[in-house]
Amino acid sequence: MNTEKTITVTSPLLPELEEFIPYLKEIWESKWITNNGQFHKKLEESLAEYLGVKYVSLFTNGTLPLITALQALNITGEVITTPYSFVATTHSLWWNGIKPVFVDIDPDTCNLDPEKIEAAITEKTTAIMPVHCYGIPCDTERIQAIADKHGLKIIYDAAHAFGVKVNGESILNAGDMSTLSFHATKVFNTVEGGALICHDAETKKHIDFLKNFGFNGETEVVAPGINSKMDEIRSAYGLLNLKQVDKAIEARKQVAEYYRKALRNIKGIRVLEDKTGVRHNYSYFPIFINAEEYGMTRDELYFKMKEQNVLGRRYFYPLISTFETYRNLESSNPANLPVATRIANEVICLPMYYGLTEEDLKRVVDGIYNCI
């Protein structure tokens, strides 16, 4: 049995405890612990500035902004989305009584294949919900052109795309709205948390009603809202993490470069390279195993790595379209999703987080070499 320490696939970016304690003292003294307090306001402003977007509304997690965006834009009927994502993307549609229509992905980006979107549009389609998978930008111009032609809204699940820019412009400015997740496993975390990004003050106001039961002032309820307000403690924690997120992204970049250099020339392993003009955030490091060329299946490699106490994650596997709730939809037929089906069977995300040491990286890579 291997007795070396386990290398996990992720590890949260934590603020310095010494810096957090004075913030906690301030919150204790004010006795203002939630409901749009000072830290909440400060974090919304600081995030808008850091991300290069106009309006940020904080949420308690990254799933509620998806659900709320659909409410805010009055989306109904059918929505085109990707099966190659975290299950929350599709669940947000289900919670709004919307029928998900899965469209296949592009193998080079793992994002919705724009070529295949139009064929899935029916008279019931009202929106497209793409995901910037692994933080790799979708082809936002092509998707916008399709949406404009057919009068559709676009909500980007940008849970992986914190800080990602294309030619200096935030990817979060694409489409009608974008959502972020600040879960512990993400590039920037507030323990649990998330945000909804929109482009005008009126919409931001409406979103802020929706995340507070629909209350406008003390006595008026303007819509059937939900409760998804971020509290002061996590907002303060977020302010501290925001100060170190660039350092963390830089460290992740070093990890990505190490992995690419070590693995890009191995037969049967495919890695994703940086795209020109993109400021990546290195949120994940997926590798794709071609079993025939590599001489071992993805699962064989995954379990062999595990024996060496190196944890990868088959992310995303299984496809959302294969889960009980969704598998009977017409668009869930694997014949409709050949690329996503193949990629889900090839992928392993390697350990990726701030704080991985050179020694850790060597063990991950040696583990893969040992399997050849």
Ligand SMILES: *Cc1c(COP(=O)(O)O)cnc(C)c1O
């Ligand atoms: C993490 C994630 C979510 C959900 O975020 P939570 O904060 O965990 O609710 C949604 N979509 C994608 C693509 C994610 O990776």
